[in-house]
Amino acid sequence: MKLADLSHGPDWVVWVVFIIFAILSAALISGHGSGLISGYNTAPKEEKAKYNEKCLCRTMGIGMALIAFFILISGIFEETLPASFVYVLIGVIVADVIIIIILGNTICRK
Numbered sequence: 001m002k003l004a005d006l007s008h009g010p011d012w013v014v015w016v017v018f019i020i021f022a023i024l025s026a027a028l029i030s031g032h033g034s035g036l037i038s039g040y041n042t043a044p045k046e047e048k049a050k051y052n053e054k055c056l057c058r059t060m061g062i063g064m065a066l067i068a069f070f071i072l073i074s075g076i077f078e079e080t081l082p083a084s085f086v087y088v089l090i091g092v093i094v095a096d097v098i099i100i101i102i103l104g105n106t107i108c109r110k
């Protein structure tokens with residue numbers, strides 16, 4: 001069974017998700033997307049002062065770029081990837097999110 005056999009929706013959804021993630025990760029990697037980080041954008045000024053904003057944006061941006069890369073790979077090779085790649089993709093995304101949270105709360109603190 002191939003990954004394409006599991007998809008029941010239109011293929012353009014994968015590409016739209018990839019484009020959204022790519023644009024958001026580019027904004028974050030540039031260091032100007034702090035308003036896109038949930039929790040940071042609503043934190044009081046005293047709490048924001050505890051974090052290096054540029055480091056936090058870059059950490060989140062690189063993590064999102066990794067997720068965008070895997071979405072791109074799954075979109076391009078949809079016809080040839082085995083169905084088990086979905087489990088690998090989910091595992092990588094969960095691990096990436098956990099690493100982003102840990103790095104955001106350790107190396108991005110002042």
